[in-house]
Amino acid sequence: MAGNKKKKTEVRPLLVRPGARYTCFGDGLCCTDIHGIGPLTKKEMAEMRRIDRRSAGWDDDHEDYMLKTEADGGCVFLMSDQRCSVHAQKGLEAKPDGCRRFPLGLVATPRGGRITTEHRCPCRTMGDRPELRAEDVEASICDGSKRPVADRRIKRIPLTSKKQLKFSEWEPIEAEYIRRFSGREALLGILDAKPFPKLHGSSWEKQATEFIGARDGTQFGVAMAWVGDTILTLQNGHETRSPGRPWGPAFDRAQARSPKKQSSRDVFGDWLADEVWSLKWADDYNFNLARTELATRLAIGEDICARLEGSGARLDRAAAEAVMMVEVVGESDYWTEVKDRMRI
Numbered sequence: 001m002a003g004n005k006k007k008k009t010e011v012r013p014l015l016v017r018p019g020a021r022y023t024c025f026g027d028g029l030c031c032t033d034i035h036g037i038g039p040l041t042k043k044e045m046a047e048m049r050r051i052d053r054r055s056a057g058w059d060d061d062h063e064d065y066m067l068k069t070e071a072d073g074g075c076v077f078l079m080s081d082q083r084c085s086v087h088a089q090k091g092l093e094a095k096p097d098g099c100r101r102f103p104l105g106l107v108a109t110p111r112g113g114r115i116t117t118e119h120r121c122p123c124r125t126m127g128d129r130p131e132l133r134a135e136d137v138e139a140s141i142c143d144g145s146k147r148p149v150a151d152r153r154i155k156r157i158p159l160t161s162k163k164q165l166k167f168s169e170w171e172p173i174e175a176e177y178i179r180r181f182s183g184r185e186a187l188l189g190i191l192d193a194k195p196f197p198k199l200h201g202s203s204w205e206k207q208a209t210e211f212i213g214a215r216d217g218t219q220f221g222v223a224m225a226w227v228g229d230t231i232l233t234l235q236n237g238h239e240t241r242s243p244g245r246p247w248g249p250a251f252d253r254a255q256a257r258s259p260k261k262q263s264s265r266d267v268f269g270d271w272l273a274d275e276v277w278s279l280k281w282a283d284d285y286n287f288n289l290a291r292t293e294l295a296t297r298l299a300i301g302e303d304i305c306a307r308l309e310g311s312g313a314r315l316d317r318a319a320a321e322a323v324m325m326v327e328v329v330g331e332s333d334y335w336t337e338v339k340d341r342m343r344i
Contacts, residue, residue, distance in 0.1 A: 009155055011106060015113060016115050017116075017277045020132040022103070023123065028074070028078060029324075030120075030123075032074050032219065033218045034324075037066055037069065037099070038059070038096065040096050040098075044096040051077075051086060055067060056068060086099075102121075103118035103120070103123075104117060105151045105278065106148055108154070109154055111167065113148050114277060114279070115141065116151075116280075117132065119271045120328045120331075125320040125324070126251075126317065154283070155167065157170040158286035159286060174277070177276055181269040191291045193292040196235070204235050205232065205236070207228075208229070208231035210334065220328060222243050226243050227304075229243060230300045234300070242311065246324075251320065261315065264319035271327070281293070285339065292342060305319045
């Protein structure tokens with residue numbers, strides 16, 4: 001019986017990755033079209049529509065109930081000072097669950113609940129941020145009964161296509177990766193994986209062309225074009241004009257509050273540490289494939305960063321914008337298709 005208990009996943013104690021830093025500065029990016037703002041339950045939709053009848057409804061693209069956006073891509077509840085009017089008037093608990101949690105997440109493990117953070121948010125990637133503390137964010141990852149709610153549950157770790165590890169066996173391996181990500185070594189060397197592996201039934205040039213063709217007038221479409229164009233650049237030396245600067249105003253605000261500059265290596269290393277810590281990859285892929293996929297997005301991100309810096313962007317901002325793009329594209333169905341085609 002005791003052995004069975006050890007295999008269960010738990011949401012407590014709440015665990016924070018060493019070195020993770022975050023607080024909400026209200027840069028406003030998470031309330032825009034970096035993603036669909038939702039999904040909402042029917043109850044949440046009804047509550048939002050009681051506040052503003054035009055604020056929520058069915059979204060054909062996401063096939064779910066979502067919050068509506070204004071012409072600039074921002075949520076209907078986003079105020080001019082970048083605060084949420086629902087939060088300001090009714091408090092944190094009145095917000096839909098997805099809004100309350102982002103950029104936070106929770107993964108249940110045999111050791112407890114790991115608090116995770118997304119990096120498609122300049123509040124997470126830029127400036128002098130305080131250390132992330134469980135007590136500061138606990139309310140955001142709990143339900144109405146103050147119970148932490150897990151986004152996923154991971155018991156064992158698929159190391160390769162043929163080998164799984166107990167969680168206790170994985171932890172020291174992971175700790176060494178995270179330690180090295182915070183050092184000075186070349187990040188690609190730490191991952192020890194070759195980017196741009198062969199793709200089953202496709203090619204990187206074909207995928208890049210599809211990414212560029214996904215421009216749809218949104219800032220997400222601009223990010224897709226950046227990633228597609230960068231893949232072509234890295235694969236065959238293709239060079240073209242940059243597609244633009246998605247979510248520029250949010251990064252303007254982040255830069256204005258960030259007099260202390262970071263190295264691009266710190267920004268990318270912090271992102272990689274969270275990607276490993278989040279265990280999102282462990283649901284569907286093994287760590288060998290995860291390292292290859294991350295090496296590919298890192299190569300894309302570092303090239304985007306260099307191009308942005310070359311156009312005059314401050315280096316830490318260039319890195320944060322690049323991380324933003326490779327993460328938001330990495331969360332899309334387009335990139336899921338690429339991962340499914342990767343062969344190592």
